[in-house]
Amino acid sequence: MKIVSYLIIIAIIFILPLTTFGSDGGSSDPFSQTKFVPAISFIMDVSYLSRNLGNFEFTGFEMPGFIHAGHSNGHAHSGSLLNGENGFNLNYAELSLFATVDPYFDLFTAFHLGEDHFEVEEAYVTTRKLPHGFGLKIGKFLSAFGRINAQHAHTWNFQELPLVYRGFFGEEGLNEKGFQLNWVAPADFYLSLGFELFQGENSTSFGLEGMEIVNEDNGSEIEVEGAKGPGLFTVYAKTSVDIGDLIILGGVSYADGETRSIHETESGEHALSGRSRISGLDITMKYLIDSYRYISLQTEYIDRQFEGKFYEAGSSEGSEFSRSQSGFYSELVYRFSKLWRTALRYDLLNRNNVLINGTDSELPEDMKRYSFMIDYSPTEFSRIRLQYNNNRYLYLDGDLKNFSELNLQLNISIGAHGAHPF
Amino acid sequence: MKRIKLIVILMILIIGIPSIVDAKLRVVVSYNYIADIVKKIGGEEVVVTPLSKGYKDPHYITPRPSFIAKMRKADLLIINGGQLEIGWIPPILKKANNPRINPGNKGFLDLFSFIEGIDIPKEISRAHGDVHPDGNPHFHLDPENILIVSKVIRDKLIDLNLSNKDIFTKRYKEFSEMWKKKIADWEMSLEKFSGKNVVQYHKNFDYFLKRFNLEQLGTLEPVPGIPPSTKHILEMIEIINNKGAEFIIHDVYHMKKPSRFVNRKTGVKLVVLPHDVGSVDEAIDIVSLFDEIVRRLLK
Incomplete structure (x- = not known):
């Protein structure tokens, strides 16, 4: 019997190549599907980082009221962040496939690949036939909230998201399952309105899952009820006018959803349950020289704005909890030749009012970062960037820890031609 | 919520009404030369909107949000094709939510698909720079190709606006007869350069050179889209010195420094040639674009 299986294997090895590569490269195959291969692009991002702070300290610090210390709640470790580690980083690889499905849909997918993980960053269809300027997007995708949220990492002007995005939506922005209905007005200027309904699982501001907090000393439990999905919606309006070679684009956005989150700290577990309302205002002015x-x-x-309850292990019931926070960033980019760009960015979280049972937690209100970058793009498919960050936003036990970062980044893309970003 | 609904409905009415009243065929085109051909044939019966400006590098048009608004209302989108617009048309076309002008539908016209491309690369690799797999996309600088695409545009306008068939046909006939005479004039004027050598900065004028029998020695860009290196410039100077050349042809949007340098080192005349309607003041339409190219070569 063994000999028979060997013979089969040998037969497969020798016959298979003959069948797939016919006399003229497979084109004689009447069932060949190669013409239907979707557009494929692959992007790789590597960097060399020098940070005057150890990797453990970096993730051990927190942005009070926004982001908890990384290694105490068990998720983010520095290797999973962009430019997480001192020295060499493979920040990500991104594989995109896209094609027209049929007369009614286009499909776009972006797979985010880390050294040891595969993630469906985006997978959605858009409609091709809806009349009157309507468009529908269904699947998992980056929300059109704000200006930078829907952009992929390789089109950002800096290596990481602004602080205010990281603080409200986390490292990957607002990326959710659901649908978007958008409408472009038949006007002489650009006006687009949109509505999105999402599951609402973003762990930084939203979330649905109920939880149980156990007090290890006396075994008492508090149960926090979950919420049913979809738990989040957004609405937005974007408009743009041209004044000669000056292009002005502005937008207003609003996201409203259920919040459920649990964190483990040194003093035990605590949880939040309530509703977050996030509003955004964005403006971009670009002058083409x-x-x-x-x-x-x-x-x-x-x-x-968050209103809800705060639960702590040990206490018998939740406390009234509210937070009112805001921040902004501003970036100035100068592309001074076909190949070179330079840019400055200022990040600030300017308001951080957190009230527990009406008492101000007195969290720091002045978390900021200064960034400078210069980049060189030999072609549209490769870019080398040097960036410096002066960081004043991480805290350890209530003390601000200043640190600096110098980063050399290489971003490469192959395959299908990407679009020039606006 | 009721108030929001009311506002939305009001806005739809305010913004939507003007577009219903205006019943002319709305044509959006990528480049100015296409706009001019559409105007010559469509005349008063169509409204044509070019997206880019003539003096800009056609490869690097910034995809402005206002283009989305223009495409949103279009009945017809005409592109140059040959992947010249690959970096800027696809994203705005997608965002425009206008099924009329999606590729494959009646309101989408790719001119390059009617042209016999030249310089079709045997090997498709970006090691050769900004390659266009279907051939050089700057076909419109061969005046014979203008005849082909103006006929294609006539047919498309008739297809979308049958009631104006006669006037489109009449205008096309006038235009093509005039154009054939112009080609004969340009051929006569440029005959003295037949067989002479030229150098280009970018592979912009290949179709033009081929039509008027000018020989190409090479380009100052080592490969398309990559700025000249010192080494390559020196090689080109040597080639020019050995073989002799009549012109160094440069476009209006690239930096002229490398071409000026070669001009100084070799003494070969540097001419800046318009590539599109609106790229220089003199090129106000497709006819004056070619007139101006010829005038600058003869000057």
Whole structure:
């Protein structure tokens, strides 16, 4: 019997190549599907980082009221962040496939690959046939909230998301399952309105899952009820006008959803349950000097209001909890030749009012970062970037820890031609 | 919520009404030369909106949000094709939510698909720079190709607006007869350069050079889209010195420094040629674009 299986294997090895590569490269195959291969692009991002702070300290610090210390609640470790580690980082690889499905849909997918993980970052269809300027997007995708949220990492002007995005939506922005209905007005200027309904699982501001907090000393439990999905909606309006070679784009956005989150701290578990309302205002002004050079100024202001309950292990019931926080960033980009760009960015979280049972927690209100970058793009498919960050936003036990980062980044893409971002 | 609904309905009415009243065929085109051909044939019966400006590098048009608004209302989108618009048309076309002008539908026209491309690369690799797999996309600088695409545009306008068939046909006939005479004039004017060598900065004028029998020695860009290196410039200077050349042809949007340098080192005349309607003041339409190219070469 063994000999028979060997013979089969040998037969497969020798016959298979003959069948797949016919006399003229497979084109003689009447069932060949190669012409239907979707557009494929692959992007790789690597960096060399120098930070005057150890990796353990970096993730051990927190942004009070926004982001908890990384290694105490068990998720984020520095390797999973962009530019997480001192030294060499493979920040991500991104594989995209896209094609027209049929007369009615287009499909776009982006797979986010880490060294040891595979993630469906986006997978959605868009409609091709809806009349009257309507468009529908269904699947998992980056929300159109704000200006930078829907952009992929390789099109950002800096290596990481602004602080205010990280603080409200986390490292990957607002990326959710659901649908978007958008409408473009038949006007002489650009006006687009949209509504999105999402599951609402973003762990930084939203979340649905109920939880149980156990007090290890006396074994008492508090049960926090979960919420049913979909738990989040957004609405937005974007508009733009041209004044000659000056392009102005502005937008207002609003996200409203259920919040359920649980964190483990040194004093035990605590949980939040309630509702978060996030509003955003963005404006971009871009002046085109000629075909290659431009100056652009981009600013976004985002505000978060949370009302709900705060549960702590040990206490018998939840406390009234509210937070009112806001922040913004502003970035100035100058592309001074076809190949070179330079940019400055200022990040600030300017308001951080957290009240527990009406008492102000007196959290720091002045978390900020200064960034500078210069990048060189030999072609549209490769970019080398040097960035410096002066960081004043991480705290350890209530003390501000300043640190600096210097980062050299290489971003490469192959395959299908990406679109020039606006 | 009721108030929001009311506002939305009001806005739809305010913004929507003007577009219903205006019943002309709305044509959006990527480049100015296409706009001019559409105007010549469509005349008063169509409203044509070019997206880019003539003096910009056609490869690097910034996809402005206002383009989305223009495409949203279009009945017809005409592109140059040959992947010249690959970096800027696809995202705005997608965002425009206008099924009329999606590829495959009646309101989408790719001119390059009617042209016999030249310089079709045997090997498709970006090691050769900004390659266009279907051939050089700057076909419109061969005046014979203008005849082909103006006929294609006539047919498309008739297809979408049958009631104006006669006037479109009449205008096309006038235009094509005039254009054939112009080609004969340009051929006569440029005959003295037949067989002469030229150098280009970018592979912009290949179709033009081929039509008027000018020989290409090479480009100052080592490969398309990559700025000249010192080494390559020196090689080109040597080639020019050995073989002799009549012109260094440069476009209006690239930096002229490398071409000026070669001009100084070799003494070969540097001419800046318009590539599109609106790229220089003199090129106000498709006819004056070619007139101006010829004038600058003869000057």
